[in-house]
Amino acid sequence: MSEIELNKVVPFFAEADENLLNDFRDNVVAQRVKAGTYLSMEGDPCNYFPIIKSGLVRVFKLGSKGQEMTLYRIEPGQSCILTISCLLSKKTFPAVALVEEDCEVLLIQESVLREWLGKYNLWNQYIFDYLSRVLFNVINILENISFKSIDIRILEFLKSAFIKEGYEIQTTHQKIAIEIGTAREVVSRSLKQLEKQNILRLHRGKIVVTDSEKLQKELSLLQ
Amino acid sequence: MSEIELNKVVPFFAEADENLLNDFRDNVVAQRVKAGTYLSMEGDPCNYFPIIKSGLVRVFKLGSKGQEMTLYRIEPGQSCILTISCLLSKKTFPAVALVEEDCEVLLIQESVLREWLGKYNLWNQYIFDYLSRVLFNVINILENISFKSIDIRILEFLKSAFIKEGYEIQTTHQKIAIEIGTAREVVSRSLKQLEKQNILRLHRGKIVVTDSEKLQKELSLLQ
């Protein structure tokens, strides 16, 4: 893997010295993984530490009746922080990691990871940074679930989806349910209400925002 | 502070070298804090990194209507991992830290913390360890809230309280509610049911377990 390529994928390599770069090149195994495959299931032992070079992975909790609760996503340049925690504390993986978009994954062996943690401070920082980011994220999810109403959570989801995708939001009610941690029917009913308020129009696999200001107003009204 | 004292408080100092120990002695400020004081509130900036030498601190999320949701507790030898994350990522504290039992707190300045992270690997490990422990804990709370019924969560609380305290559990319904993240009335009603099943007897500020086997049986029946 060329140096230029590395820099693009993992930002912190821009600051890395020769030793770390060489070490990285020598010890990393690249692998392609198709969308739909499970990188790990609840209870799996962790042997390799993965960095996502391209693609998208969703990490979520699975309930006994198939309910899902998204914890975080891994984007290019990021890594699965739960895997690191598991590797270092010798626990098993406490969630499910599912590839959402075809991935190129860089794998690093446990022993190598440990060695690098002792050797390279930059490496420590990189991992530390993601670990606290995920912790903040999970605490935020906990806050949403504990203290905010379904209506607010759906409006917030729509708002951020609107910012990312624009007026046409490509998603299903089921997918929204998984993101905000509730049941599909609940999402359907709440969306129907918003349609009656002329904030949006519902279609199969698509939501069209018709009045983004009203959406914003409704949100600030409720919270 | 003597070396012997340090070892007792923070286990990893047993393995520390002279440099770290000296550095620690030179840069740490000890402070006493009374039960009931708030170490930090939501949105506070973090300036010092605290290690709890004695006492007990509860870190929790506070909802808009005063609802509380315990995230984790800090026991002697442990530190407030959220504070570290905040210090290093320059975010504000995302929760409330309340002293439950009188504390002796060791304070370390941000600049010193950063220096040590670069210098001492043991120090990195210590922080890393707590960070992932809290992350696992918060994910576990999330799982409980999302997927488990109130009855199960109360039975699990009682089980672990029984293991810690024995047949007489000194607590209030409100405190249980805060621990498992629900409302006081919900706890009262569920406990009343358990009393009707002759699993326990309710008193003011105290719950007496009368049939621990039945408690265990009920728990395995439900989950």
Place this chain on the structure above:
DNA sequence: CCTCTTGTGTGATTTAGTCACAGACAATTT
């Protein structure tokens, strides 16, 4: 013994989650 604070009990109501289906839409096959 009275007063005040803190803790508990309970009905009524609202919100959210679960269960059980009925259709609806779109892609593919016949």
Place this chain on the structure above:
DNA sequence: AAATTGTCTGTGACTAAATCACACAAGAGG
């Protein structure tokens, strides 16, 4: 073009949990 299939959406009925609004009880301190 019609039939088949899988996925997505809508909705009523029911259950679980949270919220609201009190009444009352127990114990601490004067």
